[in-house]
Amino acid sequence: MAASALVLPPTTPPDYHRIISPTLQLPSDISKPIPVGLLACQPLLLPVGCQCAGDPLRRDLTTTVISCEVAKAQPTSAASKRRKEKNSQVPQDQLLEVVLHDTILFPEGGGQPHDTGLLTAQSGDQWKVVDVKRHGGHAIHYVQIQGNAEAALKAFSSGSVVGVSLGEDGLERRLDHMCMHTSQHLLSAVLETQLNLPTLSWSMTVYPTPSYVEIPRSMTASEIANIQSTANRLVFEGRSVHIEVEELDNQNLPGVAKLESGRSVGKALPTDYTGGVKRTVVIDGVDRNPCCGTHLPSLHNLQLFLIPHTESVARSNASSARLYFLSGPRLITYLTSTHAYLSATSGILSCGAPQVPERVELVVEERKKASKRVEDLESELAAELAKGLIISSGSDEGPIILHKHRIDDSANTLGFLSSISTAFSNEIGTTSNPRPYLLVLSSSPSMQTTSGTTVVMVVGSDEKQVKLVGDALRAKLAVKGGGKGAKWSGKYTGVWKDNKENAQIDEILEALKVPKLPV
Incomplete structure (x- = not known):
């Protein structure tokens, strides 16, 4: 008989x-919104010490619309406000602002981004919730309008019953947020208890990049390994996580500690918070911290991974470091992509994965040697080209005014042209009677495109003439560049043509031949 597996939710x-x-009671009046600290709880009046069904794994619920109106402006995240940029993840479409009696879609808070999901109207039509914000103490759902605004307002009229669900995409997003947020609480607690390193701040970066905690100093590889081992021992033990909710008053406001440098540790409650509820996340025997984000009910299978180095952050008044970490779906994505990169690299280098670092080091060394050989050859070639330019200028005693264009795919075009100009000036200087000169060098790649660049360099014995030619190149050819003294360089974007750009440079130089260069 074949065995079968039953996967329970x-x-x-x-x-x-x-x-x-x-005295804290869950609002039973469906005409009023539930504060964010009590969302997704069973709407019953419960006595002190009771437990309610606030469930971070819940996928849907049915509730009532309190209000609905067309949004006057696009929502922006807290991070976007700091950067003074719009949140690129939010579609720039017309949105509804919908307030519900209850919801499973949590607003941005505690460093955790907002949920996304779906609202199902009584007609059965589903509407996308692209953002959720906390206004005061309540959640505002930003719903993408389908069709005209009038129909949308009718679908979510006050008092109508709607379904709220995460949907598949929203569920994956929520799972990622919970894994990373709970991991941050665990990591911060272990850092503080083991190394006395408080978390100054943290960032849940965009999926799937590693998130980080900011701490007062850098950590050694040994310290990072010990912290990771301690944290994962607690994960292996499966420490439980729960939420404690109480009324918020002046006596139990969460404070903000400060370091000797004056830097704040963590954050206080937002000044606009009016929910009247204090929400504390407790990891059994490990940590308890005020937080309004969503968290897993257990550390089981969290598997925290720390990037084995810290990144220093310098500020005007203090320095700190960032410790990056991964967990849950991000860790799986990180391991999968890292393995793919490693496999691809080992295939290119024709070696096994363990030999990749050694092979890469060998390739880098060979590349350095090859680059040095190219530089030496280019230096020799530059000297020969400089001699050729002097010979082509003739044997009279007058000034040398030349333009030389090259088709070249040098890795360092500007450096090569600079070598030619240096060799040219050195060669001129070796003569018994050095001639004044003005030399324009230009170089284009063999395959030109409209976005390609041609490098232009001007050198001469007269700084004023060099500046004059540089200004003319900017004005007539739109070459972007500048210089100082007897050297000017710039870049031309586009296709360089003999009968146009080269001809214009020749015209610029021809004009200089009338008032001859000073001897």
Whole structure:
């Protein structure tokens, strides 16, 4: 008889969400929104010490619309506000602002980005929720309008019953957020208890890049390994995670500690928060911290991985370091992509994965030697080209005014032209009666495109004449560049043509031959 596997959906323990205030009650009036700290809880009046069904793994619920209006402006994330940029992840379409009695879609908060999901109207039509923000103490859903705004407003009229769901994409996003956020709480707790390193701030970066915690100093590889081992031991033990909710008053406001440098550790509650609820995330026997984000109900299978180095961050008044970490879906994506890169590299180098570092080091050394050989050859070639330019100028005693264009695919075009100009000036200087000169060198790649660049260099014995030619190149050919003293260089973008750009340079130089260069 063939064996079959039954995969059960993940469940949240009934004591995950705990109301610990004697007077805090869940709003039962469906005409009023539930504060963000009590979202997705069973709407019953429960006594102190009770447990409600606040479930981070819940995928959908049915609730009532409180209000709906067309959004006056696009929502922006907190990070976007700091950068004064619009959030590129939010479509620039017309949106609705929908307030619900309850929701499983959590707004941005605690360093965690907002959820996304779906609203299902009574007609059965589904509408995308592209953003969720906290206004005061309540969640505002930004819903992408389908068709005209009037129909959208009708679909979510006040008092109508709607379904709220994460959807597949929203569920994956939520799982990533929970894994990374719970990992951050665990990591910060272990760093502080083991090394007395408080978390100054943290960032949940865009999936799938590693997130980071910012700490007061860098860490050694040994310290990072020990922290990772300690954290994953707690993961292996499967420490439980739960939420404690209580009424917020002046006595239990979460404070913000400061270091000796004056730098704040963590953040206080937002000044615009009016929810009246304090929400604390507790990792059993490890950590308890105020937080409004979503968290896994257990550390089981979290598997925290730390990038084995820290990145220094310098500021005007203090320095700090960033420790990057991965967990959950990001860790799987990171391992998968890293393995793919390693396999591809080992294939290119025709070696096994363990030999890749040695082979890469060998390739780099060979590349350095090859580059040195090319530089030496280019230097020799530059000297010969310089001699050829002097010979082509004739044997009279007058000034040398020349333009030489090359088709060249040098890795360092500007450096090669500079070598030619240096060799040219040196060769002129060796003569018994050095002649004044003005030399324009230009070089284009063999395959030219409209976005390609041609490098132009001007050198001469008269700084004023060099500047004059440089200004003319900017004005007539739109060459972008500049210079100082007897050397000017720039870049021309586009296809360089003999009968156009070369001809224009010849015209510029021809004009200089009338008032001859000073001897």
